[in-house]
Amino acid sequence: MRIYVPGDSAARSVGADKVAVAIAVEAAARGMDVQIVRNGTRGMIWLEPLVEIDRGQGREAFGPVAVEDVSALLDGTLVGLGPTDDLDWMKRQTRLTFARCGVIDPLSLADYEAHGGLSGLRRAAGMTGVEIVEEVTASGLRGRGGAGFPTGIKWKTVLGAEAPQKYIVCNADEGDSGTFADRMIMEGDPFTLIEGMAIAGLGVGATRGYVYLRSEYPDAIEVMNAAVRIARDAGVLGADVVGSGRAFDMEIRVGAGAYVCGEETSLLNSLEGKRGVVRAKPPLPALEGLFGRPTVVNNVISLATVPVIFEKGAQHYADFGLGRSRGTATLQIAGNVARGGLFETAFGISLGEVVNDIGGGTASGRPVKAVQVGGPLGAYMPVSKFDTPMGYEEFDQNGGLIGHAGLVVFDDSADMLKMARFAMEFCAVESCGKCTPCRIGAVRGVETIDRIAQGDAGAAALLTDLCETMKDGSLCALGGFTPFPVMSALTHFPDDFATAKEAAE
C-alpha cells in the first residue's frame, strides 16, 4: 500500500510532517507494509494535509487529516473524499503545466519520465534553435511573471544576438502576495522547470542558467538544489544534454529579501552581486543582460510550461484560451476564501466564477467585498466587475491586471482605506530608491491617506495627483503600478475613505 503525504510547504505548515510520522509509526506498529511518498500538493490547500492512499485501485483522498485521524485512516474507517481524480476541483481543471504536481515523487526522475517528463526536451534536442523558438512562438505562450510579454519573441531576440556567452535566468522571486504557483511547482515537480530551462538553452544557444529563488522559500531551495544534482548526474544537464551533443547547466541562487529584485533588471544586478537597483531599458536584457550578455529572463511558470508545449505540440497548447491569451492560467486563489489553492484552467473563465464557484466564496461566510488580482501592484476588483474574463487584454480593459494570476479575496470587513495605505507603505519599504516619485511619493502617499482618514477633505484629490505623478515618473512597475491598488480602492470603495471624514464633521 502506498500513502502519499505532501511535502509541499503549505501542507507542512499545517502539520503534514507530523501526520507522515504518525502514519509511519502506526503502520510499523501494526506490521503493515506501507510505502510513504512525500509528493507535492495537488493544490487543494484547504484540504491540506491531504493524504492519499493507493491500495492498488487508484488514489483515494482524505483531508484535512490530523494526527488523531491516522488510526482510523489505517483501519480503513476514516471517511474520505473519494478518488482524487474524481474530485470536482480536479475534474474541472486543465492541468498542463501542473500535470505532474502532487502526482509524482518530486525527486524521482524515473517517476518524472513515466509521466511524460523529458519527452519535450528529447524532441527539442532534435530541433534547431530556430525551430525551437518557432514552436514556443506558435504556442502563444506569454510571460507568466506579470507583464505577459510573448515568450517566443523574447527568445528570438536572444537567439539572434551574437555573443560568446548567453544565459537563461529563471525569475523565482515570487514576491507577490497571493501567489504560490512558482513555489508549488518547484517543490512538487522541479524537473519540469529544469527541463524548460534546458529547452530554452538549446533554443537560444545559452549554455548556462540561473534560478534566482527568494530566500523566503527554504523548502523550494532545497528541492531545486537536489533536483539539479540529480539531473546533472543523469545527463539531463551538463556537457551533453540528453545526448544532444549540446551543453546546458544551471545553478540555484538565493535572493535576499528584496521585493524589487523580482523586477528583471534588478534581479540581474542582484545576481551580479550588486544592489538590486532597477536598470533603465534599453538595453533590453535579451541583448545586454547578465554580465552584459544576451539573457532570457523568464518566470518559473513560463519556463515550466515549455516542456508540455514540446511534449504535446504548440498547437495543443494554443488551442486553449481566449483571444490573445493562449493556453492555461495557473490561478492561485487565496486570502479569505473557502476553497483556496491552485487551479489551472484555460484563459477565459470569469473572475466571479473563480471566486464564487471554484473558490466557494469567503471562508468567513460573509459577502465578498473585493478581490485583489495580480499581487500588491494589482487592482482591487469590486464584485461589480466579476464578469471580467481571465485574459490579459480583458483585465486591462477593466482597469486591472492579471500579473502572476494570484487572487486575494476579502470579505466585507476589509477596510479599503487601510489596504490602500498598505500598498503605499509596501512601495515605500521596497522601493529601490532610483526614482523620486516612487521613493518619496510612496511615503507622501501614506501621509496623504492618513490625512484622509483624519477627515481632511482635500486630501483625496491630492492622493489622485500623487498617483498620477507616480504612474508617469516611475521607471518600473513598483512605483508605476502602486497607484492601481490605491486608486481602485479609492474609486470603487469611496465609503471607506469617507467614514472618518463624516464622523469628524
Place this chain on the structure above:
Amino acid sequence: MTRMPVAPPDADLRALIDAHLHLEGPLLPILHALQEAYGHVPEAARPLIAEALNISRAELHGVISFYHDFREVPAGRHVVKICRAEACQAVGGTSLADAALDRLGVGWHGTTANGAVTIEPVYCLGLCACGPAAMVDGQVVGRLDAARLDALLTEAGA
C-alpha cells in the same frame, strides 16, 4: 538586547569567502554563507570581502544594506517572521501580528529583552491559501490563530 559578537578568526572568514570565488557573481552567496555560519555578516569579514572581490568598502556596504536579509548583529536565539502581506491580512493577520508585538513588548525587527526572540515582518511566504502564516527559524506555520502563535512564542522562550 544586543549581544556583541566575538570576531571570528580571519582565517575562517577567508576560507569561507574563498570557497565561493569560483562562482560568477559570488557576493550574495558569500554573504549568505557568512550569515549562515555566524548569524550575521561579521564586521571583520568586510575588508576581506572587499579585497577578495576588488570592490570598495563603500560599495560593499551599499550592497549589504540594500537587502533586508543581511544582519549587522546577530538576531535573538529564535527568529519569528510574521507575514504582513495582503492575503494574510484578509484572514486576520494584522491583529495577530499586533498581538504578538504587544506581548513581546517590541516593534518590528526588535528582540526581546531576554534575547530569545527576534520578530520580523515578511511579505508573503507563499502560504496565502492557508494564512495567516509565519515562519519560525525557517519552519513554516500556516492557519495561525492567537492561541497557536502564543504557544509558538512561549516555546521560543519569549
